[in-house]
Amino acid sequence: xVNLPRAxxxxxxxxxxxxxxxxxxxxxxxxxxxxxxxxxxxxVSLTVKPGELLALxxxxxxxxxxxxxxxxxxxxxxxxxxxxxxxDATVLSLRDRRVGFVFQQYALFRHMTVFDNVAFGxxxxxxxxxxxxxxxxxxxxRLLELVQLDGLEKRFxxxxxxxxxxxxxxxxxxxxxxxxxxxDEPFGALDAKVRKELRSWLRELHTETxxxxxxxxxxxxxxxxxxxxxxxxxxxxxxxVGTPSEIYDEPATPFVCEFLGGVxxxxxxxxxxxxxVLGSAFPLEGDSDYCGPALAYVRAHELxxxxxxxxxGVPAVIRAVRPFGPTVTVExxxxxxxxxxxxxxxxxxxxxxxxxxxxxxxxxxxxxxxYAAN
Amino acid sequence: MSANLPAQEAAHxxxxxxxxxxxxEAPLIKFTLxxxxxxxxxxxxxxxxxxxFFEAFRRGAEPFFAALVEPDALSAIRLTLFVAAISVPxxxxxxxxASWAIAKFEFKGKSFLITLIDLPFSVSPVISGLVYILLFxxxxxxGPWLIAHGYQIxxxxxxxxxxxxxxTFPFVARQLIPLMEQQGKGDEEAALSLGATGLQTFFRxxxxxxxxxxxxxxxxxxxxxxxxxxxxxxVSGHIRGKTNTMPLHVEILYNExxxxxxxxxxxxxxxxxxxxxxxxSVLEWxxxxxxxxSSRH
Numbered sequence: 001x002v003n004l005p006r007a008x009x010x011x012x013x014x015x016x017x018x019x020x021x022x023x024x025x026x027x028x029x030x031x032x033x034x035x036x037x038x039x040x041x042x043x044v045s046l047t048v049k050p051g052e053l054l055a056l057x058x059x060x061x062x063x064x065x066x067x068x069x070x071x072x073x074x075x076x077x078x079x080x081x082x083x084x085x086x087x088d089a090t091v092l093s094l095r096d097r098r099v100g101f102v103f104q105q106y107a108l109f110r111h112m113t114v115f116d117n118v119a120f121g122x123x124x125x126x127x128x129x130x131x132x133x134x135x136x137x138x139x140x141x142r143l144l145e146l147v148q149l150d151g152l153e154k155r156f157x158x159x160x161x162x163x164x165x166x167x168x169x170x171x172x173x174x175x176x177x178x179x180x181x182x183x184d185e186p187f188g189a190l191d192a193k194v195r196k197e198l199r200s201w202l203r204e205l206h207t208e209t210x211x212x213x214x215x216x217x218x219x220x221x222x223x224x225x226x227x228x229x230x231x232x233x234x235x236x237x238x239x240x241v242g243t244p245s246e247i248y249d250e251p252a253t254p255f256v257c258e259f260l261g262g263v264x265x266x267x268x269x270x271x272x273x274x275x276x277v278l279g280s281a282f283p284l285e286g287d288s289d290y291c292g293p294a295l296a297y298v299r300a301h302e303l304x305x306x307x308x309x310x311x312x313g314v315p316a317v318i319r320a321v322r323p324f325g326p327t328v329t330v331e332x333x334x335x336x337x338x339x340x341x342x343x344x345x346x347x348x349x350x351x352x353x354x355x356x357x358x359x360x361x362x363x364x365x366x367x368x369x370x371y372a373a374n
Numbered sequence: 375m376s377a378n379l380p381a382q383e384a385a386h387x388x389x390x391x392x393x394x395x396x397x398x399e400a401p402l403i404k405f406t407l408x409x410x411x412x413x414x415x416x417x418x419x420x421x422x423x424x425x426x427f428f429e430a431f432r433r434g435a436e437p438f439f440a441a442l443v444e445p446d447a448l449s450a451i452r453l454t455l456f457v458a459a460i461s462v463p464x465x466x467x468x469x470x471x472a473s474w475a476i477a478k479f480e481f482k483g484k485s486f487l488i489t490l491i492d493l494p495f496s497v498s499p500v501i502s503g504l505v506y507i508l509l510f511x512x513x514x515x516x517g518p519w520l521i522a523h524g525y526q527i528x529x530x531x532x533x534x535x536x537x538x539x540x541x542t543f544p545f546v547a548r549q550l551i552p553l554m555e556q557q558g559k560g561d562e563e564a565a566l567s568l569g570a571t572g573l574q575t576f577f578r579x580x581x582x583x584x585x586x587x588x589x590x591x592x593x594x595x596x597x598x599x600x601x602x603x604x605x606x607x608x609v610s611g612h613i614r615g616k617t618n619t620m621p622l623h624v625e626i627l628y629n630e631x632x633x634x635x636x637x638x639x640x641x642x643x644x645x646x647x648x649x650x651x652x653x654x655s656v657l658e659w660x661x662x663x664x665x666x667x668s669s670r671h
Contacts (some may be wrong), residue, residue, distance in 0.1 A: 072567060073567075074566075095569040101564070109582075110561075121568035124571070173568075296578075
């Protein structure tokens with residue numbers, strides 16, 4: 001694991017380059033799928049740009065895995081179409097779709113060695129398309145080099161680590177020269193450290209292969225860090241599509257705001273498109289003359305703890321201080337509010353000894369996103 | 375070590391209290407329990423089995439082998455092998471299909487099907503035989519029609535085969551269903567997405583994943599197919615040299631006070647059972663390793 005990342009800018013990468021086709025564009029139109037009364041996908045329309053690394057992000061049950069499996073052809077859909085470069089993929093067999101799919105639990109063939117696992121997709125080709133044994137061996141070696149697993153050919157899946165299995169699964173999916181690469185929770189089963197390493201490695205691998213890649217995750221940090229664009233899903237529908245900075249800076253709905261996390265939610269009343277949050281007025285998103293109940297979200301670093309003397313904002317009491325990381329997290333309770341508010345403040349404030357537990361302070365918001373509640 | 379210590383120093387060391395892990399018994403209780411278990415097995419299982427072989431060889435090897443090569447005995451052995459040769463592959467095929475359907479698909483009536491597969495285990499073998507007489511006997515539902523057209527089912531070989539298939543129905547499926555359910559369909563999906571055809575997926579992925587359990591199921595199925603007495607006895611008609619299987623032949627010989635011959639044939643059956651047991655243990659040993667490996671996976 002030590003010097004793993006660095007997705008080989010070597011002959012292996014050139015090998016992939018040689019077999020590379022122009023990246024595929026995926027058009028999904030009005031896709032629908034239900035299990036009994038439960039709508040797993042509802043009217044999902046989405047375009048994956050050629051060569052893009054796209055994340056499907058959402059809580060469990062939001063339909064992100066169903067969508068990924070539908071693109072792969074593993075799950076049949078009832079409505080809508082999926083096109084690869086304009087060609088209707090829903091009528092193609094799994095073999096003809098040529099999709100590289102990396103399963104959440106990898107689904108490596110346990111009775112086959114690493115080599116045989118990677119070679120599988122080549123060996124099951126019809127005779128006229130099947131490369132000769134020597135050519136298969138050469139390609140498998142190249143792929144194992146690409147995923148930094150050369151030397152492990154003869155091991156069985158049970159004899160290698162989780163991170164290594166993940167990369168075998170990836171090499172196996174790449175062996176069939178897929179038109180698109182799909183990954184289901186690629187880092188879900190790994191521990192935190194391996195996860196981080198594999199993340200940047202996958203990003204580099206994507207650059208090397210240039211494949212249109214879609215991955216599913218429930219980890220917002222992973223999606224925002226890794227993807228070119230992020231699709232946020234909720235209850236079988238697309239909630240927002242955008243680049244990580246668009247999603248982060250302009251969350252379209254309260255759901256996106258809450259799902260990204262690290263926010264405090266306030267129920268406020270808007271008047272003429274404005275609402276008061278912790279003593280300051282902020283404009284509503286969208287509708288500018290809205291009057292009525294609204295939801296306001298303030299991120300932890302957008303909260304400011306002000307010294308008592310200046311008497312701005314609203315009074316609060318410090319309940320807990322978590323002094324690790326680049327900033328210090330402070331838990332505060334505000335009168336008339338049940339849940340505590342978390343604020344991230346500069347370390348200096350902590351070092352200067354102003355953050356005692358039980359101490360009364362004033363807090364105010366420097367920014368807030370406000371949505372009409374309905 | 376303590377022997378080297380000066381006397382007064384040794385006195386300071388308190389005698390270590392006897393320690394054992396909480397979930398264990400005193401040695402005496404442990405010994406007693408093992409002894410009881412062992413005595414029971416010897417009395418109930420080993421002695422009767424030994425008696426079979428002892429009786430078979432009581433007059434020496436010659437009468438023993440004579441009893442085995444006698445025409446009626448040979449015919450019984452042949453019939454038993456023939457019945458097993460049909461019913462085991464039939465139930466192998468059925469067991470594979472049923473467990474595939476149950477483990478890999480969701481459909482209505484699935485739990486009912488599982489219960490149905492277990493039926494031959496819960497029903498008395500006599501009833502298993504009687505149902506075929508009810509169906510195919512000369513006073514049965516379709517028996518008269520079949521007999522009129524020249525098909526004799528009961529009191530003939532087809533009836534014996536049918537009854538044996540019925541009784542040994544669950545063995546293969548019972549072995550495979552839990553394993554296949556545990557393995558899920560991930561491997562198959564992976565194979566298909568890599569471009570394998572249905573047949574390639576079955577032979578290269580599914581079958582290797584279940585081969586030990588399958589073999590184990592076939593062995594148990596075979597042991598029972600050869601040893602089945604009750605159901606076969608009802609439908610066979612006990613025609614010597616024609617519809618007698620080995621277990622039925624043993625009974626007839628015994629009823630005729632031909633003990634040596636009875637026990638000779640019985641010892642052959644017991645020997646087959648022992649071979650099955652040994653194979654089963656070998657497989658279990660192999661198969662448990664494989665299971666452990668796959669759960670580590």
